[in-house]
Amino acid sequence: MNNNDADTDTKNNKKPAGLFADKALKDDPIPAFVPEHNISNVSNNHNVNEATTIPDTTTVDKDAANSLNQKKTTASGEPLKLAIVGHTNTGKTSILRTLLRDVYFGEVKNEAATTRHVERAQLTDSQTGEVLVSLYDTPGLEDASGLMDWLEDNTASRRDGIERLQQFLAADIATGAQGAQDYSQEAKVIRQLLASDMAVYVVDAREPVLGKYKDELAILSWAAIPVMPVFNFTDSQEANIDEWQTMLARRNLHISTRFDSVAFEFEDEMRLWQNLATMLTHAQMLEQLMQRRTEDWAQLYDEAKIIIADFLLNVAAFVREISEDDDPMPVLQDMQEAVRQTERAMQHQLLNLYKFYDNAVASTPLELQAYQQDPFDPELLKSYGIRTTSGAAAGALLGLGIDAAALGTTLGLGAALGAIGGGLLSNTSSIADKITGVKRLYIDPATLTLLATRATDLLTALRHRGHAATDATQLLYQNESGGDGQISAVNQDDSLEEDKSITLWPPHKLPSELKKARGKPQWSSLSSGKSEQAQSLRIDTAWSLASKL
Numbered sequence: 001m002n003n004n005d006a007d008t009d010t011k012n013n014k015k016p017a018g019l020f021a022d023k024a025l026k027d028d029p030i031p032a033f034v035p036e037h038n039i040s041n042v043s044n045n046h047n048v049n050e051a052t053t054i055p056d057t058t059t060v061d062k063d064a065a066n067s068l069n070q071k072k073t074t075a076s077g078e079p080l081k082l083a084i085v086g087h088t089n090t091g092k093t094s095i096l097r098t099l100l101r102d103v104y105f106g107e108v109k110n111e112a113a114t115t116r117h118v119e120r121a122q123l124t125d126s127q128t129g130e131v132l133v134s135l136y137d138t139p140g141l142e143d144a145s146g147l148m149d150w151l152e153d154n155t156a157s158r159r160d161g162i163e164r165l166q167q168f169l170a171a172d173i174a175t176g177a178q179g180a181q182d183y184s185q186e187a188k189v190i191r192q193l194l195a196s197d198m199a200v201y202v203v204d205a206r207e208p209v210l211g212k213y214k215d216e217l218a219i220l221s222w223a224a225i226p227v228m229p230v231f232n233f234t235d236s237q238e239a240n241i242d243e244w245q246t247m248l249a250r251r252n253l254h255i256s257t258r259f260d261s262v263a264f265e266f267e268d269e270m271r272l273w274q275n276l277a278t279m280l281t282h283a284q285m286l287e288q289l290m291q292r293r294t295e296d297w298a299q300l301y302d303e304a305k306i307i308i309a310d311f312l313l314n315v316a317a318f319v320r321e322i323s324e325d326d327d328p329m330p331v332l333q334d335m336q337e338a339v340r341q342t343e344r345a346m347q348h349q350l351l352n353l354y355k356f357y358d359n360a361v362a363s364t365p366l367e368l369q370a371y372q373q374d375p376f377d378p379e380l381l382k383s384y385g386i387r388t389t390s391g392a393a394a395g396a397l398l399g400l401g402i403d404a405a406a407l408g409t410t411l412g413l414g415a416a417l418g419a420i421g422g423g424l425l426s427n428t429s430s431i432a433d434k435i436t437g438v439k440r441l442y443i444d445p446a447t448l449t450l451l452a453t454r455a456t457d458l459l460t461a462l463r464h465r466g467h468a469a470t471d472a473t474q475l476l477y478q479n480e481s482g483g484d485g486q487i488s489a490v491n492q493d494d495s496l497e498e499d500k501s502i503t504l505w506p507p508h509k510l511p512s513e514l515k516k517a518r519g520k521p522q523w524s525s526l527s528s529g530k531s532e533q534a535q536s537l538r539i540d541t542a543w544s545l546a547s548k549l
Helices: 066-069 092-100 144-154 161-168 184-194 211-222 239-250 266-277 282-314 326-353 380-382 405-409 411-420 433-434 445-463 513-519 531-546
Strands: 080-087 117-126 133-138 198-203 227-232 319-323 438-443
Touching: 066 380, 066 438, 080 092, 080 184, 092 117, 092 133, 092 198, 092 227, 092 411, 133 282, 144 211, 161 184, 184 211, 198 211, 211 239, 227 239, 227 266, 227 282, 227 319, 227 531, 282 326, 282 438, 282 513, 319 326, 380 445, 405 433, 405 445, 513 531
Parallel strands: 080 133, 080 198, 198 227
Antiparallel strands: 117 133, 319 438
């Protein structure tokens, strides 16, 4: 699974507001050793652990050389300055995208030297706005072995590492002035390294342990700051983590962590921050960050379940009335299309909540694929193992709930149902309705069960998708019963037991909240056309239903 295959140009795109994205820093000066920058103002409205990028060119501070001699570790109460370093094309920018929950940060390509300048982002406390961590995305190290040879030939081995790096930064090769010997990219990394409190060394876990990586680690160690290796692309079958850990241990790097920027696990992120905290004298900022991010992650999940519950109640309360003389076909088709559009709107809400923007503005639009399949496709219900029990719907798997008595008495209705191709279940028509010839059409329990299960599947997928993922198939959560990045689907026949179903509940045992909604047509904006009023009527029940998802 390759996450570096999307060509992303963020400079001309307007960034929509989203979680984990901070307001741009207008007055905060750039640290002395962040080379070639220009503050880019990006305004976002949400206030949860947000990120600010500072791309491209700025003149290096005139006092840079002096600042190198004033190196100090982070003090209590100060934001942590964390440099993200590593060989070119190992996924440094990808890791930052996932940490920042920002699909727009930086540029990601499947080629070397995509990042040419240092870019800064900040993580803040969502409650106070306090800056907790400044992250610096650096260019990839391209020729550490050549640089090591130069250092061995041109600097004294008896001098300490910082002095040797300073001597390199003062040389012409650090600016690319010597043509063939161009180490300007390495110079940008080293300048930022010397201005930072810590560094994360990103390792592509799929790569073999080569001499160039050993030289990179040797050079990084001269900066005299804690360096923690982070393994990217750990979900790949080609990962060589054991071999890497052996090499790292021989270089006294015993603390490392795994953080896959595509196959995201929140626990892995917390472990990353925790391991960094163990390497600091003052770790209050990271501890505050971990606490706030844990709270925000849980809040996101609660908000997502409310969105799903509200959607299900809206659909469950949807009802249309027809008489026995009416042609049901247009009504059935209208109801199905209304449900499709409402589900799509719910999916957009979930995408935006987790900062996956499924629109033309995004550089890497997210395709829903399996979640775009028609919810009224009989094969889809079958793939979820949902079976109907209506004798009138024998052999069919999906459809709109209609009074079963109408099947035998209304030729037009029966013909229309055959054309729709879906199964039917009895609805809750009253005796008075039957006497007057009124037929009430509802969305049947099987369809509601499918919609609920598919919505929670999407939520699970979003919670396990890194913001560096660019392949549409990477949306799908690879759970234990599924393979090849696809949603697990159980093909069941009528002989299988219901407890093997992958649905949230059996179709004939809808939660009480959904049963109640079927008697409350005023709860549905699809029935009444009054969106805000209908939502306010069902909000309390939505909270109750969300707790069962």
